[in-house]
Amino acid sequence: MKLVLAILAVLLLAIASLFIGVSDVSLPTLLSSAPEDRPMQVLLISRVPRTLALILSGVAMAVAGVIMQMLARNRFVEPSTAGTVESASLGILVVTIFAPGLPLIGKMLVASLFALAGTALFMRILKEIPLRSVLMVPLVGIMLGGVISSGTAFFAYRYDLLQTLGNWTLGDFSGVLRGRYELLWLAAGLTGIAYIAADRFTVAGLGEDFTTNLGLDYRRVLTLGLSIVAMVTAVVVVTVGAIPFLGLIVPNLVAMAMGDNIRRSMPWIAVTGAGFVLACDIVGRIIRFPYEIPIGTVFGVVGSALFLYLLLRRNARLG
Amino acid sequence: MIRAQNVSKAYGEALVVDGVSLELPAHGITSIIGPNGAGKSTFLSMVSRLMPMSAGTVTVDGLDVTRTPSDVLARRLSILRQDNHIAARLTVADLVAFGRFPHSRGRLTVADKEHIDRAIGYLDLTDLAGRFLDELSGGQRQRAFVAMVLCQDTDYVLLDEPLNNLDMKHAMGMMKIMRRAADELGKTVVLVLHDINFASWYSDWIVAMKDGKVRHQGPASQIMRPEILADIYDMDIKVHEIGGRRVSVFYE
Numbered sequence: 001m002k003l004v005l006a007i008l009a010v011l012l013l014a015i016a017s018l019f020i021g022v023s024d025v026s027l028p029t030l031l032s033s034a035p036e037d038r039p040m041q042v043l044l045i046s047r048v049p050r051t052l053a054l055i056l057s058g059v060a061m062a063v064a065g066v067i068m069q070m071l072a073r074n075r076f077v078e079p080s081t082a083g084t085v086e087s088a089s090l091g092i093l094v095v096t097i098f099a100p101g102l103p104l105i106g107k108m109l110v111a112s113l114f115a116l117a118g119t120a121l122f123m124r125i126l127k128e129i130p131l132r133s134v135l136m137v138p139l140v141g142i143m144l145g146g147v148i149s150s151g152t153a154f155f156a157y158r159y160d161l162l163q164t165l166g167n168w169t170l171g172d173f174s175g176v177l178r179g180r181y182e183l184l185w186l187a188a189g190l191t192g193i194a195y196i197a198a199d200r201f202t203v204a205g206l207g208e209d210f211t212t213n214l215g216l217d218y219r220r221v222l223t224l225g226l227s228i229v230a231m232v233t234a235v236v237v238v239t240v241g242a243i244p245f246l247g248l249i250v251p252n253l254v255a256m257a258m259g260d261n262i263r264r265s266m267p268w269i270a271v272t273g274a275g276f277v278l279a280c281d282i283v284g285r286i287i288r289f290p291y292e293i294p295i296g297t298v299f300g301v302v303g304s305a306l307f308l309y310l311l312l313r314r315n316a317r318l319g
Numbered sequence: 320m321i322r323a324q325n326v327s328k329a330y331g332e333a334l335v336v337d338g339v340s341l342e343l344p345a346h347g348i349t350s351i352i353g354p355n356g357a358g359k360s361t362f363l364s365m366v367s368r369l370m371p372m373s374a375g376t377v378t379v380d381g382l383d384v385t386r387t388p389s390d391v392l393a394r395r396l397s398i399l400r401q402d403n404h405i406a407a408r409l410t411v412a413d414l415v416a417f418g419r420f421p422h423s424r425g426r427l428t429v430a431d432k433e434h435i436d437r438a439i440g441y442l443d444l445t446d447l448a449g450r451f452l453d454e455l456s457g458g459q460r461q462r463a464f465v466a467m468v469l470c471q472d473t474d475y476v477l478l479d480e481p482l483n484n485l486d487m488k489h490a491m492g493m494m495k496i497m498r499r500a501a502d503e504l505g506k507t508v509v510l511v512l513h514d515i516n517f518a519s520w521y522s523d524w525i526v527a528m529k530d531g532k533v534r535h536q537g538p539a540s541q542i543m544r545p546e547i548l549a550d551i552y553d554m555d556i557k558v559h560e561i562g563g564r565r566v567s568v569f570y571e
Contacts, residue, residue, distance in 0.1 A: 073407070202417070203417060206405055212368065212389060214418075214420045215393025260408040
């Protein structure tokens with residue numbers, strides 16, 4: 001029941017998102033002008049795609065975050081603290097340099113492979129070096145991401161692609177138009193698969209021994225989860241750019257209230273993720289109206305503040 | 320019946336389990352005892368396919384544990400290791416419900432729910448069912464894990480030091496539950512125990528390991544003898560008979 005209310009709230013945000021912008025789009029102007037006229041065209045070509053892109057990427061990144069947290073068995077891991085985002089960016093850079101003519105889906109697939117390799121490397125490091133502190137795990141991930149992204153930046157500089165690189169690493173929805181966001185539906189499909197497999201990820205979150213005892217192949221669950229995370233991340237990075245901390249904050253907030261049984265919490269994570277992204281995008285659009293602040297920046301500020309809160313709160317509990 | 324043939328585990332040069340051949344009888348409680356580093360836990364992990372063997376074979380009711388599909392084995396044999404750290408925030412009821420996963424793949428039936436309620440009741444966790452695991456004491460959490468394993472409802476239940484973290488009352492309660500599971504439900508319970516008096520009091524069969532090998536095995540009355548215990552633990556242990564059962568004293 002509460003979930004229905006939350007979905008309604010997200011719908012309200014989505015409607016608000018449709019009607020915010022420089023060009024005058026409102027119910028009266030839409031009704032008073034013909035469908036070929038400017039207001040309706042702006043709505044269909046720019047506003048609706050943007051709003052859909054926000055919802056889809058919010059849902060997908062939040063769900064990717066909770067899967068990572070279960071597989072790494074650490075609360076503070078998500079695609080941007082595990083080298084996934086950085087690896088995906090490296091993948092796109094490689095495609096842009098060596099096969100610039102590749103269609104978007106091809107770029108996405110290459111980025112997915114890179115993201116998968118980077119994340120697998122991160123998981124490998126976790127397995128080889130048992131870390132005593134929960135906080136060391138995301139730090140190692142951030143360091144790994146730093147190493148990868150400095151390599152990426154070096155080659156981007158050499159090939160004069162630094163500005164393009166910025167588009168992938170800093171989430172921004174202002175460039176979303178019809179025909180340039182549809183790949184995100186793929187991310188939504190992957191989220192659906194993740195929901196079907198939700199129990200497996202919860203079981204994997206109990207550890208390898210419990211997973212084996214319950215008759216599941218731990219490596220297979222790991223592969224499935226990491227593949228979903230890598231592809232979702234690649235799609236989002238290719239189409240709108242990374243949204244840091246989203247996959248960390250949303251699952252943590254939901255887990256505080258209702259725990260980690262993913263079958264139950266995933267709908268909430270999806271809805272909260274969509275709402276969060278919509279809200280931050282709206283804030284970014286009105287704070288310096290008529291100019292825009294990219295959502296990556298807004299989320300970076302809001303997200304890191306919330307991240308610090310979660311860290312400190314956690315420490316208080318442990319101590 | 321669980322049959323181990325020539326099972327070994329080597330880490331480099333060191334043999335932790337050294338050619339163990341053993342038949343664990345079906346039904347009843349079998350306890351594996353022995354000093355630290357005897358290879359008890361490693362042996363149990365290999366029997367339950369959590370750890371690969373360096374050599375040898377283990378069969379459970381004739382099924383080779385390394386070749387039988389894991390989900391088939393999960394309906395026949397359950398294992399709980401010691402020292403379980405779970406970061407996930409699950410409620411006791413959720414955790415226990417996952418014990419049904421091998422049977423229902425996450426879609427709980429009415430029969431599953433009965434199993435869950437029964438397991439929670441058995442372990443005296445009814446009042447704690449809605450609590451998150453990270454809000455429990457070590458002993459309560461240990462009981463929740465055991466409830467999950469019992470909820471799995473397998474013929475064979477393997478527990479590695481199930482009395483860890485339990486106070487006297489709950490340790491006794493746990494052993495009584497194992498006894499009931501063996502007597503009333505016909506389960507085969509295999510325990511790794513450190514407290515030899517609990518092993519003596521509640522087990523049908525005791526396997527004593529030392530240096531990776533099975534040193535002695537037999538009914539409790541045969542193993543609970545000063546010369547055998549001295550051989551296993553390298554210390555002077557007195558054995559008294561109280562109420563027809565053997566109890567050891569080793570405090571000085």
